Amino acid sequence: MEDFIQHLINGVSLGSIYALIALGYTMVYGILQLINFAHSEVYMLGAFAAYYTAIGLGRALGADLEPGIVFFGIVLIVAMAACGVAGLTIERFAYRPLRQAPKLNTLITAIGVSLFLQYTGQVIFGADPKSFPTVLEDRSLVSSGGIDLRLFDVTILLTGVAFMSGLHYLIHRTKTGKAMRAVSTNRQVASLMGINTDKIISMTFLIGSSLAGVGSVLVGMKYPQIDPLMGLFFGLKAFVAAVLGGIGNLAGAVLGGIIMGLSEEMVVAYLSSTYRDALAFGLLIVILVFRPAGLLGKWQTEKV
Amino acid sequence: MSETILDVKDLNVKYGAIHALKGVSFTVAKGEVVSLIGANGAGKTTTLRAISGMLPYAGSVSFRGESLKGVPAHDLIGRGICHSPEGRGVFPNLTVMENIELGAYTRKDRDGIAADIEHCFRLFPRLEERVKQAAGTLSGGEQQMLAMSRALMGRPRLLMLDEPSLGLAPLIVAQIFEIVKKINSEGTTVLLVEQNARMALKISHRAYVVETGKITLSGTGQDLLNDHRVIESYLGA
Ligand SMILES: Nc1ncnc2c1ncn2[C@@H]1O[C@H](COP(=O)(O)OP(=O)(O)OP(=O)(O)O)[C@@H](O)[C@H]1O
Numbered sequence: 061m062e063d064f065i066q067h068l069i070n071g072v073s074l075g076s077i078y079a080l081i082a083l084g085y086t087m088v089y090g091i092l093q094l095i096n097f098a099h100s101e102v103y104m105l106g107a108f109a110a111y112y113t114a115i116g117l118g119r120a121l122g123a124d125l126e127p128g129i130v131f132f133g134i135v136l137i138v139a140m141a142a143c144g145v146a147g148l149t150i151e152r153f154a155y156r157p158l159r160q161a162p163k164l165n166t167l168i169t170a171i172g173v174s175l176f177l178q179y180t181g182q183v184i185f186g187a188d189p190k191s192f193p194t195v196l197e198d199r200s201l202v203s204s205g206g207i208d209l210r211l212f213d214v215t216i217l218l219t220g221v222a223f224m225s226g227l228h229y230l231i232h233r234t235k236t237g238k239a240m241r242a243v244s245t246n247r248q249v250a251s252l253m254g255i256n257t258d259k260i261i262s263m264t265f266l267i268g269s270s271l272a273g274v275g276s277v278l279v280g281m282k283y284p285q286i287d288p289l290m291g292l293f294f295g296l297k298a299f300v301a302a303v304l305g306g307i308g309n310l311a312g313a314v315l316g317g318i319i320m321g322l323s324e325e326m327v328v329a330y331l332s333s334t335y336r337d338a339l340a341f342g343l344l345i346v347i348l349v350f351r352p353a354g355l356l357g358k359w360q361t362e363k364v
Numbered sequence: 365m366s367e368t369i370l371d372v373k374d375l376n377v378k379y380g381a382i383h384a385l386k387g388v389s390f391t392v393a394k395g396e397v398v399s400l401i402g403a404n405g406a407g408k409t410t411t412l413r414a415i416s417g418m419l420p421y422a423g424s425v426s427f428r429g430e431s432l433k434g435v436p437a438h439d440l441i442g443r444g445i446c447h448s449p450e451g452r453g454v455f456p457n458l459t460v461m462e463n464i465e466l467g468a469y470t471r472k473d474r475d476g477i478a479a480d481i482e483h484c485f486r487l488f489p490r491l492e493e494r495v496k497q498a499a500g501t502l503s504g505g506e507q508q509m510l511a512m513s514r515a516l517m518g519r520p521r522l523l524m525l526d527e528p529s530l531g532l533a534p535l536i537v538a539q540i541f542e543i544v545k546k547i548n549s550e551g552t553t554v555l556l557v558e559q560n561a562r563m564a565l566k567i568s569h570r571a572y573v574v575e576t577g578k579i580t581l582s583g584t585g586q587d588l589l590n591d592h593r594v595i596e597s598y599l600g601a
Pocket residue numbers: 379382384402403404405406407408409410411450559
Protein backbone atom coordinates (compact mmCIF):
# COMPACT_ATOMS: atom_id res chain seq x y z
CA MET A 61 0.00 0.00 0.00
CA GLU A 62 2.77 2.48 0.88
CA ASP A 63 4.42 1.47 -2.34
CA PHE A 64 1.33 2.28 -4.23
CA ILE A 65 0.97 5.72 -2.67
CA GLN A 66 4.59 6.42 -3.42
CA HIS A 67 4.05 5.48 -7.06
CA LEU A 68 0.94 7.61 -7.12
CA ILE A 69 2.98 10.63 -6.04
CA ASN A 70 5.68 9.94 -8.59
CA GLY A 71 3.15 9.32 -11.32
CA VAL A 72 1.21 12.53 -10.73
CA SER A 73 4.45 14.48 -10.61
CA LEU A 74 5.62 13.02 -13.93
CA GLY A 75 2.12 13.47 -15.28
CA SER A 76 2.07 17.16 -14.56
CA ILE A 77 5.20 17.56 -16.69
CA TYR A 78 3.52 15.70 -19.54
CA ALA A 79 0.51 17.92 -19.03
CA LEU A 80 2.55 21.12 -19.37
CA ILE A 81 3.93 19.93 -22.69
CA ALA A 82 0.66 18.43 -23.89
CA LEU A 83 -0.94 21.86 -23.40
CA GLY A 84 1.31 23.31 -26.08
CA TYR A 85 0.29 20.64 -28.58
CA THR A 86 -3.34 21.09 -27.82
CA MET A 87 -3.32 24.90 -27.92
CA VAL A 88 -1.68 25.00 -31.32
CA TYR A 89 -3.98 22.29 -32.57
CA GLY A 90 -6.98 24.18 -31.26
CA ILE A 91 -6.07 27.35 -33.08
CA LEU A 92 -4.53 26.02 -36.32
CA GLN A 93 -5.68 22.38 -36.49
CA LEU A 94 -1.99 21.61 -36.82
CA ILE A 95 -0.04 18.96 -34.96
CA ASN A 96 3.07 20.93 -34.21
CA PHE A 97 5.65 18.16 -34.24
CA ALA A 98 8.37 20.72 -33.65
CA HIS A 99 6.94 21.31 -30.17
CA SER A 100 9.04 18.46 -28.76
CA GLU A 101 12.17 20.13 -30.10
CA VAL A 102 11.13 23.44 -28.60
CA TYR A 103 11.06 21.56 -25.32
CA MET A 104 14.54 20.17 -26.04
CA LEU A 105 15.83 23.69 -26.80
CA GLY A 106 14.40 24.85 -23.49
CA ALA A 107 16.36 22.18 -21.65
CA PHE A 108 19.58 23.28 -23.35
CA ALA A 109 18.89 26.95 -22.71
CA ALA A 110 18.40 26.03 -19.06
CA TYR A 111 21.54 23.90 -19.07
CA TYR A 112 23.82 26.59 -20.50
CA THR A 113 22.31 29.25 -18.27
CA ALA A 114 22.86 27.12 -15.19
CA ILE A 115 26.43 26.25 -16.21
CA GLY A 116 27.18 29.87 -17.12
CA LEU A 117 25.75 31.26 -13.92
CA GLY A 118 27.55 28.61 -11.92
CA ARG A 119 30.86 29.63 -13.50
CA ALA A 120 30.27 33.34 -13.19
CA LEU A 121 28.98 33.41 -9.67
CA GLY A 122 30.53 30.28 -8.24
CA ALA A 123 29.62 29.79 -4.62
CA ASP A 124 27.48 32.95 -4.57
CA LEU A 125 24.69 31.13 -6.32
CA GLU A 126 23.60 28.18 -4.28
CA PRO A 127 21.10 25.74 -5.68
CA GLY A 128 17.74 26.90 -4.45
CA ILE A 129 14.52 28.55 -5.38
CA VAL A 130 16.23 31.64 -6.85
CA PHE A 131 18.51 29.61 -9.09
CA PHE A 132 15.57 27.46 -10.11
CA GLY A 133 13.51 30.57 -10.84
CA ILE A 134 16.16 32.19 -13.02
CA VAL A 135 16.68 29.03 -15.05
CA LEU A 136 12.95 28.60 -15.40
CA ILE A 137 12.47 32.11 -16.77
CA VAL A 138 15.34 31.72 -19.24
CA ALA A 139 14.01 28.40 -20.50
CA MET A 140 10.53 29.85 -20.90
CA ALA A 141 11.87 32.82 -22.81
CA ALA A 142 14.04 30.64 -25.04
CA CYS A 143 11.15 28.32 -25.83
CA GLY A 144 8.84 31.26 -26.40
CA VAL A 145 11.22 32.78 -28.92
CA ALA A 146 11.77 29.40 -30.59
CA GLY A 147 8.03 28.81 -30.89
CA LEU A 148 7.39 32.29 -32.25
CA THR A 149 10.18 31.93 -34.79
CA ILE A 150 8.96 28.57 -36.02
CA GLU A 151 5.44 29.88 -36.40
CA ARG A 152 6.52 33.04 -38.15
CA PHE A 153 8.89 31.50 -40.66
CA ALA A 154 7.71 27.92 -41.13
CA TYR A 155 3.96 27.95 -40.59
CA ARG A 156 2.67 31.43 -41.34
CA PRO A 157 3.75 31.38 -45.00
CA LEU A 158 1.65 28.21 -45.35
CA ARG A 159 -1.47 29.62 -43.70
CA GLN A 160 -3.52 29.28 -46.90
CA ALA A 161 -1.89 26.02 -48.00
CA PRO A 162 -3.50 22.60 -47.51
CA LYS A 163 -3.08 21.35 -43.94
CA LEU A 164 -1.03 18.39 -45.05
CA ASN A 165 1.69 20.74 -46.32
CA THR A 166 1.95 22.41 -42.94
CA LEU A 167 2.00 19.06 -41.19
CA ILE A 168 4.90 17.87 -43.32
CA THR A 169 6.67 21.17 -42.67
CA ALA A 170 6.22 20.60 -38.94
CA ILE A 171 7.89 17.20 -39.22
CA GLY A 172 10.66 18.82 -41.25
CA VAL A 173 11.26 21.51 -38.65
CA SER A 174 11.31 18.86 -35.95
CA LEU A 175 13.96 16.78 -37.75
CA PHE A 176 15.95 19.89 -38.62
CA LEU A 177 16.12 20.91 -34.97
CA GLN A 178 17.04 17.39 -33.82
CA TYR A 179 20.00 17.26 -36.16
CA THR A 180 21.02 20.87 -35.72
CA GLY A 181 20.89 20.23 -32.00
CA GLN A 182 23.24 17.30 -32.36
CA VAL A 183 25.66 19.44 -34.36
CA ILE A 184 25.60 22.37 -31.98
CA PHE A 185 25.20 20.73 -28.58
CA GLY A 186 26.86 17.41 -29.43
CA ALA A 187 25.04 14.11 -29.49
CA ASP A 188 26.25 12.92 -26.09
CA PRO A 189 23.92 13.31 -23.15
CA LYS A 190 24.80 16.07 -20.74
CA SER A 191 24.07 15.98 -17.07
CA PHE A 192 21.83 18.77 -15.95
CA PRO A 193 23.34 20.94 -13.21
CA THR A 194 21.72 21.01 -9.80
CA VAL A 195 19.56 24.11 -9.66
CA LEU A 196 17.60 22.88 -6.67
CA GLU A 197 18.72 20.35 -4.09
CA ASP A 198 16.29 17.49 -3.68
CA ARG A 199 15.50 16.38 -0.17
CA SER A 200 12.87 14.51 1.71
CA LEU A 201 10.13 16.69 3.12
CA VAL A 202 7.98 14.10 4.83
CA SER A 203 9.09 10.58 5.33
CA SER A 204 6.92 8.17 7.24
CA GLY A 205 5.62 4.67 6.89
CA GLY A 206 7.54 3.97 3.71
CA ILE A 207 6.23 7.07 1.96
CA ASP A 208 8.75 9.67 0.96
CA LEU A 209 7.45 13.05 -0.09
CA ARG A 210 10.32 14.82 -1.79
CA LEU A 211 10.99 18.45 -2.59
CA PHE A 212 11.27 17.80 -6.32
CA ASP A 213 7.89 16.21 -6.57
CA VAL A 214 6.27 18.97 -4.57
CA THR A 215 8.04 21.62 -6.64
CA ILE A 216 7.01 19.96 -9.88
CA LEU A 217 3.43 19.66 -8.75
CA LEU A 218 3.19 23.22 -7.45
CA THR A 219 4.87 24.64 -10.54
CA GLY A 220 2.55 22.64 -12.77
CA VAL A 221 -0.54 23.72 -10.87
CA ALA A 222 0.59 27.35 -10.84
CA PHE A 223 1.15 27.52 -14.58
CA MET A 224 -1.97 25.59 -15.44
CA SER A 225 -4.08 27.88 -13.25
CA GLY A 226 -2.41 30.85 -14.86
CA LEU A 227 -3.28 29.49 -18.27
CA HIS A 228 -6.85 28.82 -17.22
CA TYR A 229 -7.16 32.39 -16.00
CA LEU A 230 -5.67 33.77 -19.19
CA ILE A 231 -7.93 31.76 -21.47
CA HIS A 232 -11.16 32.30 -19.59
CA ARG A 233 -10.82 35.65 -17.89
CA THR A 234 -8.82 37.91 -20.16
CA LYS A 235 -9.57 39.67 -23.42
CA THR A 236 -6.66 37.92 -25.12
CA GLY A 237 -8.00 34.58 -23.96
CA LYS A 238 -11.42 35.40 -25.34
CA ALA A 239 -9.78 36.33 -28.63
CA MET A 240 -7.83 33.06 -28.62
CA ARG A 241 -11.02 31.09 -28.17
CA ALA A 242 -12.71 33.09 -30.90
CA VAL A 243 -9.84 32.56 -33.35
CA SER A 244 -9.77 28.86 -32.63
CA THR A 245 -13.51 28.62 -33.33
CA ASN A 246 -13.69 30.69 -36.51
CA ARG A 247 -10.71 32.65 -37.70
CA GLN A 248 -12.55 34.61 -40.39
CA VAL A 249 -15.35 35.77 -38.14
CA ALA A 250 -12.80 36.59 -35.45
CA SER A 251 -11.06 38.92 -37.87
CA LEU A 252 -14.39 40.69 -38.45
CA MET A 253 -14.38 41.50 -34.73
CA GLY A 254 -11.18 43.43 -35.31
CA ILE A 255 -8.99 40.66 -33.93
CA ASN A 256 -5.60 40.49 -35.61
CA THR A 257 -5.60 36.73 -35.96
CA ASP A 258 -1.90 36.45 -36.82
CA LYS A 259 -1.05 38.17 -33.54
CA ILE A 260 -3.32 35.85 -31.60
CA ILE A 261 -1.79 32.80 -33.27
CA SER A 262 1.69 34.08 -32.37
CA MET A 263 0.52 34.59 -28.83
CA THR A 264 -0.69 31.00 -28.71
CA PHE A 265 2.68 29.70 -29.84
CA LEU A 266 4.42 31.95 -27.33
CA ILE A 267 2.36 30.68 -24.43
CA GLY A 268 2.33 27.01 -25.44
CA SER A 269 6.07 27.03 -26.07
CA SER A 270 6.94 28.71 -22.81
CA LEU A 271 4.96 26.03 -20.98
CA ALA A 272 7.22 23.50 -22.71
CA GLY A 273 10.11 25.54 -21.29
CA VAL A 274 8.73 25.03 -17.81
CA GLY A 275 8.43 21.31 -18.51
CA SER A 276 11.99 21.11 -19.78
CA VAL A 277 13.44 22.55 -16.57
CA LEU A 278 11.34 20.22 -14.44
CA VAL A 279 12.50 17.23 -16.47
CA GLY A 280 16.12 18.37 -16.34
CA MET A 281 15.84 18.67 -12.61
CA LYS A 282 14.17 15.35 -11.96
CA TYR A 283 15.86 13.17 -14.61
CA PRO A 284 19.12 15.06 -14.87
CA GLN A 285 20.23 14.03 -18.33
CA ILE A 286 19.53 15.94 -21.49
CA ASP A 287 20.39 15.34 -25.12
CA PRO A 288 19.27 16.72 -28.49
CA LEU A 289 16.93 13.79 -29.08
CA MET A 290 15.26 14.02 -25.68
CA GLY A 291 12.16 15.53 -27.25
CA LEU A 292 11.56 12.51 -29.40
CA PHE A 293 10.05 10.17 -26.86
CA PHE A 294 9.05 12.64 -24.21
CA GLY A 295 7.37 14.87 -26.75
CA LEU A 296 5.64 11.96 -28.38
CA LYS A 297 4.24 10.85 -25.05
CA ALA A 298 3.04 14.35 -24.30
CA PHE A 299 1.42 14.36 -27.72
CA VAL A 300 -0.29 11.05 -27.00
CA ALA A 301 -1.44 12.57 -23.70
CA ALA A 302 -3.02 15.45 -25.64
CA VAL A 303 -4.76 13.01 -27.98
CA LEU A 304 -5.86 10.90 -25.04
CA GLY A 305 -7.55 13.88 -23.39
CA GLY A 306 -9.01 15.08 -26.69
CA ILE A 307 -6.73 17.23 -28.78
CA GLY A 308 -7.72 20.86 -28.79
CA ASN A 309 -9.17 20.54 -25.29
CA LEU A 310 -7.11 22.16 -22.53
CA ALA A 311 -8.58 20.23 -19.61
CA GLY A 312 -8.14 17.11 -21.72
CA ALA A 313 -4.42 17.79 -22.08
CA VAL A 314 -4.04 18.01 -18.32
CA LEU A 315 -6.10 14.89 -17.72
CA GLY A 316 -4.25 13.01 -20.47
CA GLY A 317 -0.89 14.08 -19.06
CA ILE A 318 -1.74 12.86 -15.58
CA ILE A 319 -3.06 9.55 -16.92
CA MET A 320 0.07 9.14 -19.01
CA GLY A 321 2.37 9.85 -16.06
CA LEU A 322 0.45 7.61 -13.71
CA SER A 323 0.22 4.66 -16.06
CA GLU A 324 3.87 4.91 -16.98
CA GLU A 325 4.87 4.89 -13.33
CA MET A 326 2.58 1.96 -12.58
CA VAL A 327 3.68 -0.06 -15.60
CA VAL A 328 7.32 0.34 -14.62
CA ALA A 329 6.59 -0.44 -10.99
CA TYR A 330 4.34 -3.44 -11.40
CA LEU A 331 5.16 -4.85 -14.84
CA SER A 332 8.48 -4.06 -16.35
CA SER A 333 10.41 -0.97 -17.40
CA THR A 334 10.66 -2.58 -20.83
CA TYR A 335 7.08 -1.50 -21.42
CA ARG A 336 7.65 2.12 -20.45
CA ASP A 337 7.70 3.50 -23.98
CA ALA A 338 5.48 0.84 -25.49
CA LEU A 339 2.75 2.04 -23.15
CA ALA A 340 2.36 5.36 -24.93
CA PHE A 341 1.85 3.68 -28.27
CA GLY A 342 -0.43 1.09 -26.77
CA LEU A 343 -2.55 3.89 -25.31
CA LEU A 344 -2.56 5.72 -28.63
CA ILE A 345 -3.86 2.65 -30.44
CA VAL A 346 -6.53 2.04 -27.83
CA ILE A 347 -7.76 5.64 -28.05
CA LEU A 348 -7.75 5.66 -31.81
CA VAL A 349 -9.82 2.52 -31.87
CA PHE A 350 -12.29 3.17 -29.07
CA ARG A 351 -12.47 6.89 -28.61
CA PRO A 352 -10.81 8.72 -31.47
CA ALA A 353 -11.92 12.11 -30.18
CA GLY A 354 -10.22 11.50 -26.83
CA LEU A 355 -11.70 11.47 -23.36
CA LEU A 356 -12.97 15.05 -23.34
CA GLY A 357 -12.95 15.80 -27.04
CA LYS A 358 -15.86 16.16 -29.36
CA TRP A 359 -15.69 14.20 -32.53
CA GLN A 360 -14.95 16.35 -35.51
CA THR A 361 -14.17 15.07 -38.94
CA GLU A 362 -11.32 16.23 -41.12
CA LYS A 363 -9.13 18.04 -38.67
CA VAL A 364 -5.47 17.36 -39.32
CA MET B 365 -29.72 62.47 -50.93
CA SER B 366 -26.75 62.97 -48.65
CA GLU B 367 -23.13 62.09 -49.25
CA THR B 368 -21.98 58.72 -50.56
CA ILE B 369 -20.07 56.79 -47.88
CA LEU B 370 -19.50 53.50 -49.69
CA ASP B 371 -18.51 53.50 -53.32
CA VAL B 372 -17.96 50.17 -55.03
CA LYS B 373 -16.71 50.33 -58.61
CA ASP B 374 -16.26 47.53 -61.10
CA LEU B 375 -15.70 44.86 -58.48
CA ASN B 376 -14.34 41.59 -59.89
CA VAL B 377 -13.70 38.47 -57.84
CA LYS B 378 -12.55 35.07 -59.03
CA TYR B 379 -12.52 31.82 -57.09
CA GLY B 380 -10.05 29.88 -59.20
CA ALA B 381 -11.80 29.42 -62.52
CA ILE B 382 -15.15 30.73 -61.24
CA HIS B 383 -15.67 34.38 -62.08
CA ALA B 384 -18.04 35.17 -59.21
CA LEU B 385 -18.26 38.96 -59.57
CA LYS B 386 -18.06 40.49 -63.03
CA GLY B 387 -17.93 44.19 -62.48
CA VAL B 388 -20.28 45.06 -59.65
CA SER B 389 -20.76 48.77 -58.99
CA PHE B 390 -23.01 50.45 -56.47
CA THR B 391 -23.08 53.15 -53.85
CA VAL B 392 -24.46 53.58 -50.38
CA ALA B 393 -25.22 57.05 -49.06
CA LYS B 394 -25.06 58.08 -45.44
CA GLY B 395 -28.24 57.22 -43.57
CA GLU B 396 -29.60 54.80 -46.15
CA VAL B 397 -30.69 51.20 -46.03
CA VAL B 398 -29.46 49.68 -49.29
CA SER B 399 -30.21 46.07 -50.24
CA LEU B 400 -28.53 43.67 -52.58
CA ILE B 401 -31.07 41.06 -53.57
CA GLY B 402 -30.66 38.05 -55.79
CA ALA B 403 -30.86 34.30 -56.09
CA ASN B 404 -28.55 31.64 -54.66
CA GLY B 405 -25.04 31.99 -55.93
CA ALA B 406 -25.58 35.43 -57.43
CA GLY B 407 -22.55 36.86 -55.66
CA LYS B 408 -24.06 38.82 -52.78
CA THR B 409 -21.96 37.25 -50.03
CA THR B 410 -18.88 37.52 -52.21
CA THR B 411 -19.51 41.26 -52.54
CA LEU B 412 -19.62 41.76 -48.78
CA ARG B 413 -16.57 39.59 -48.24
CA ALA B 414 -14.60 41.57 -50.77
CA ILE B 415 -15.56 44.88 -49.12
CA SER B 416 -14.46 43.40 -45.78
CA GLY B 417 -11.01 42.54 -47.05
CA MET B 418 -11.59 38.80 -46.81
CA LEU B 419 -11.02 38.20 -50.52
CA PRO B 420 -8.67 39.64 -53.11
CA TYR B 421 -10.45 41.57 -55.82
CA ALA B 422 -10.03 43.80 -58.84
CA GLY B 423 -11.85 47.11 -59.00
CA SER B 424 -12.19 49.62 -56.23
CA VAL B 425 -13.97 49.99 -52.93
CA SER B 426 -13.83 53.25 -51.09
CA PHE B 427 -15.35 54.13 -47.76
CA ARG B 428 -15.71 57.74 -46.69
CA GLY B 429 -13.37 58.71 -49.46
CA GLU B 430 -10.59 56.27 -48.60
CA SER B 431 -9.72 53.17 -50.57
CA LEU B 432 -10.22 49.91 -48.69
CA LYS B 433 -8.04 47.92 -51.03
CA GLY B 434 -5.42 45.95 -49.13
CA VAL B 435 -6.93 46.87 -45.76
CA PRO B 436 -7.02 43.64 -43.73
CA ALA B 437 -10.36 42.45 -42.40
CA HIS B 438 -9.41 43.20 -38.80
CA ASP B 439 -8.89 46.90 -39.58
CA LEU B 440 -12.35 47.41 -41.04
CA ILE B 441 -14.11 47.76 -37.73
CA GLY B 442 -11.79 50.60 -36.78
CA ARG B 443 -12.86 52.43 -39.91
CA GLY B 444 -16.51 52.02 -39.05
CA ILE B 445 -17.62 48.97 -40.99
CA CYS B 446 -19.12 46.04 -39.08
CA HIS B 447 -20.02 42.91 -40.97
CA SER B 448 -22.45 40.34 -39.64
CA PRO B 449 -21.57 37.34 -41.79
CA GLU B 450 -23.74 34.82 -43.58
CA GLY B 451 -24.80 32.00 -41.28
CA ARG B 452 -24.45 34.38 -38.28
CA GLY B 453 -21.04 33.14 -37.23
CA VAL B 454 -21.64 33.32 -33.49
CA PHE B 455 -18.94 31.62 -31.43
CA PRO B 456 -20.92 28.62 -30.16
CA ASN B 457 -18.66 27.73 -27.22
CA LEU B 458 -18.53 31.27 -25.91
CA THR B 459 -21.32 32.71 -23.82
CA VAL B 460 -23.77 35.24 -25.18
CA MET B 461 -22.03 37.94 -23.15
CA GLU B 462 -18.59 36.93 -24.38
CA ASN B 463 -19.84 37.08 -27.97
CA ILE B 464 -21.23 40.56 -27.40
CA GLU B 465 -18.02 41.70 -25.74
CA LEU B 466 -15.98 40.45 -28.67
CA GLY B 467 -17.93 42.84 -30.87
CA ALA B 468 -16.28 45.61 -28.85
CA TYR B 469 -12.83 44.01 -28.98
CA THR B 470 -11.14 47.06 -30.46
CA ARG B 471 -12.78 49.53 -28.09
CA LYS B 472 -11.40 50.76 -24.79
CA ASP B 473 -14.22 53.02 -23.55
CA ARG B 474 -15.65 50.89 -20.75
CA ASP B 475 -18.60 53.17 -20.09
CA GLY B 476 -19.50 53.41 -23.75
CA ILE B 477 -19.31 49.62 -24.07
CA ALA B 478 -21.57 49.12 -21.06
CA ALA B 479 -24.07 51.60 -22.49
CA ASP B 480 -24.04 49.85 -25.86
CA ILE B 481 -24.59 46.46 -24.24
CA GLU B 482 -27.64 47.96 -22.53
CA HIS B 483 -28.79 49.28 -25.88
CA CYS B 484 -28.49 45.81 -27.45
CA PHE B 485 -30.56 44.36 -24.62
CA ARG B 486 -33.24 46.98 -25.25
CA LEU B 487 -33.31 45.98 -28.91
CA PHE B 488 -33.20 42.26 -28.10
CA PRO B 489 -34.53 41.62 -24.58
CA ARG B 490 -34.29 37.86 -25.12
CA LEU B 491 -30.52 38.07 -25.14
CA GLU B 492 -30.38 39.63 -21.70
CA GLU B 493 -32.05 36.58 -20.16
CA ARG B 494 -29.43 34.37 -21.77
CA VAL B 495 -26.17 36.20 -21.14
CA LYS B 496 -24.46 33.27 -19.46
CA GLN B 497 -25.69 30.65 -21.92
CA ALA B 498 -23.34 29.23 -24.56
CA ALA B 499 -24.22 30.91 -27.85
CA GLY B 500 -24.45 27.52 -29.56
CA THR B 501 -27.48 26.65 -27.45
CA LEU B 502 -29.52 29.63 -28.70
CA SER B 503 -32.28 29.21 -31.25
CA GLY B 504 -31.59 30.34 -34.81
CA GLY B 505 -33.48 33.59 -34.30
CA GLU B 506 -31.66 34.33 -31.06
CA GLN B 507 -28.33 33.63 -32.73
CA GLN B 508 -29.22 36.15 -35.41
CA MET B 509 -30.07 38.69 -32.71
CA LEU B 510 -26.72 37.95 -31.10
CA ALA B 511 -24.85 38.34 -34.38
CA MET B 512 -26.51 41.70 -34.95
CA SER B 513 -25.82 42.85 -31.41
CA ARG B 514 -22.22 41.83 -31.75
CA ALA B 515 -21.90 43.83 -34.96
CA LEU B 516 -23.55 46.85 -33.32
CA MET B 517 -21.01 46.72 -30.49
CA GLY B 518 -18.40 47.94 -32.97
CA ARG B 519 -20.41 51.22 -33.28
CA PRO B 520 -20.64 50.92 -37.04
CA ARG B 521 -21.06 53.83 -39.41
CA LEU B 522 -21.95 51.14 -41.93
CA LEU B 523 -23.56 47.90 -40.81
CA MET B 524 -23.37 45.06 -43.34
CA LEU B 525 -25.87 42.27 -42.74
CA ASP B 526 -25.65 39.07 -44.77
CA GLU B 527 -29.03 37.32 -44.91
CA PRO B 528 -30.31 38.04 -41.42
CA SER B 529 -33.53 36.20 -42.29
CA LEU B 530 -31.80 32.95 -43.27
CA GLY B 531 -33.66 29.93 -41.92
CA LEU B 532 -35.93 31.89 -39.60
CA ALA B 533 -39.68 31.64 -39.05
CA PRO B 534 -41.76 34.44 -40.65
CA LEU B 535 -42.63 36.04 -37.34
CA ILE B 536 -38.98 36.32 -36.30
CA VAL B 537 -38.06 37.55 -39.76
CA ALA B 538 -40.56 40.38 -39.42
CA GLN B 539 -39.09 41.27 -36.01
CA ILE B 540 -35.55 41.26 -37.35
CA PHE B 541 -36.47 43.58 -40.22
CA GLU B 542 -38.29 45.91 -37.83
CA ILE B 543 -35.12 46.15 -35.82
CA VAL B 544 -32.96 46.78 -38.88
CA LYS B 545 -35.29 49.69 -39.63
CA LYS B 546 -34.96 50.92 -36.08
CA ILE B 547 -31.16 50.67 -36.10
CA ASN B 548 -31.18 52.70 -39.30
CA SER B 549 -33.53 55.30 -37.87
CA GLU B 550 -31.08 55.72 -34.99
CA GLY B 551 -28.46 56.81 -37.48
CA THR B 552 -26.64 53.71 -38.73
CA THR B 553 -26.27 53.20 -42.46
CA VAL B 554 -27.14 49.65 -43.49
CA LEU B 555 -26.06 47.49 -46.41
CA LEU B 556 -28.34 44.49 -46.43
CA VAL B 557 -27.94 41.30 -48.41
CA GLU B 558 -31.11 39.26 -48.73
CA GLN B 559 -32.86 36.51 -50.63
CA ASN B 560 -36.08 37.54 -48.95
CA ALA B 561 -36.60 40.29 -51.53
CA ARG B 562 -40.04 41.40 -50.41
CA MET B 563 -39.04 42.12 -46.81
CA ALA B 564 -35.74 43.66 -47.82
CA LEU B 565 -37.28 45.99 -50.41
CA LYS B 566 -39.95 47.14 -47.97
CA ILE B 567 -37.39 48.57 -45.60
CA SER B 568 -34.83 49.72 -48.17
CA HIS B 569 -34.38 53.22 -49.51
CA ARG B 570 -32.65 51.78 -52.53
CA ALA B 571 -31.76 48.32 -53.78
CA TYR B 572 -29.76 46.50 -56.41
CA VAL B 573 -30.57 43.19 -58.05
CA VAL B 574 -27.54 40.90 -58.41
CA GLU B 575 -27.63 38.15 -61.03
CA THR B 576 -24.70 35.83 -61.70
CA GLY B 577 -22.09 38.33 -60.65
CA LYS B 578 -23.62 41.43 -62.20
CA ILE B 579 -26.01 44.17 -61.13
CA THR B 580 -28.97 43.94 -63.48
CA LEU B 581 -31.46 46.35 -61.93
CA SER B 582 -31.49 49.12 -59.39
CA GLY B 583 -33.92 51.60 -57.98
CA THR B 584 -35.75 52.64 -54.86
CA GLY B 585 -37.19 49.87 -52.75
CA GLN B 586 -40.69 50.92 -53.71
CA ASP B 587 -39.93 50.99 -57.46
CA LEU B 588 -38.42 47.53 -57.38
CA LEU B 589 -41.33 46.14 -55.40
CA ASN B 590 -43.55 47.19 -58.31
CA ASP B 591 -41.15 46.24 -61.11
CA HIS B 592 -42.59 43.36 -63.12
CA ARG B 593 -39.17 41.73 -63.60
CA VAL B 594 -38.57 41.74 -59.87
CA ILE B 595 -42.09 40.49 -59.21
CA GLU B 596 -41.66 37.61 -61.64
CA SER B 597 -38.20 36.54 -60.52
CA TYR B 598 -38.03 37.36 -56.84
CA LEU B 599 -41.43 38.05 -55.35
CA GLY B 600 -43.31 34.99 -56.54
CA ALA B 601 -46.86 35.25 -57.78
N1 LIG C 1 -15.00 29.71 -51.47
C1 LIG C 1 -15.50 29.56 -52.72
N2 LIG C 1 -14.84 28.82 -53.63
C2 LIG C 1 -15.33 28.67 -54.89
N3 LIG C 1 -16.46 29.24 -55.31
C3 LIG C 1 -17.16 29.99 -54.47
C4 LIG C 1 -16.71 30.19 -53.12
N4 LIG C 1 -17.61 30.99 -52.50
C5 LIG C 1 -18.56 31.26 -53.41
N5 LIG C 1 -18.30 30.67 -54.59
C6 LIG C 1 -19.10 30.78 -55.81
O1 LIG C 1 -19.28 32.13 -56.13
C7 LIG C 1 -20.59 32.39 -56.56
C8 LIG C 1 -21.23 33.47 -55.68
O2 LIG C 1 -21.39 32.96 -54.37
P1 LIG C 1 -21.97 33.83 -53.18
O3 LIG C 1 -21.78 33.06 -51.95
O4 LIG C 1 -21.40 35.18 -53.24
O5 LIG C 1 -23.50 33.88 -53.56
P2 LIG C 1 -24.73 34.51 -52.78
O6 LIG C 1 -25.34 35.49 -53.68
O7 LIG C 1 -24.30 34.98 -51.45
O8 LIG C 1 -25.68 33.25 -52.64
P3 LIG C 1 -26.65 32.80 -51.43
O9 LIG C 1 -27.85 33.64 -51.51
O10 LIG C 1 -26.94 31.39 -51.73
O11 LIG C 1 -25.88 33.00 -50.17
C9 LIG C 1 -21.31 31.06 -56.52
O12 LIG C 1 -21.30 30.52 -57.81
C10 LIG C 1 -20.49 30.23 -55.60
O13 LIG C 1 -20.55 28.86 -55.95
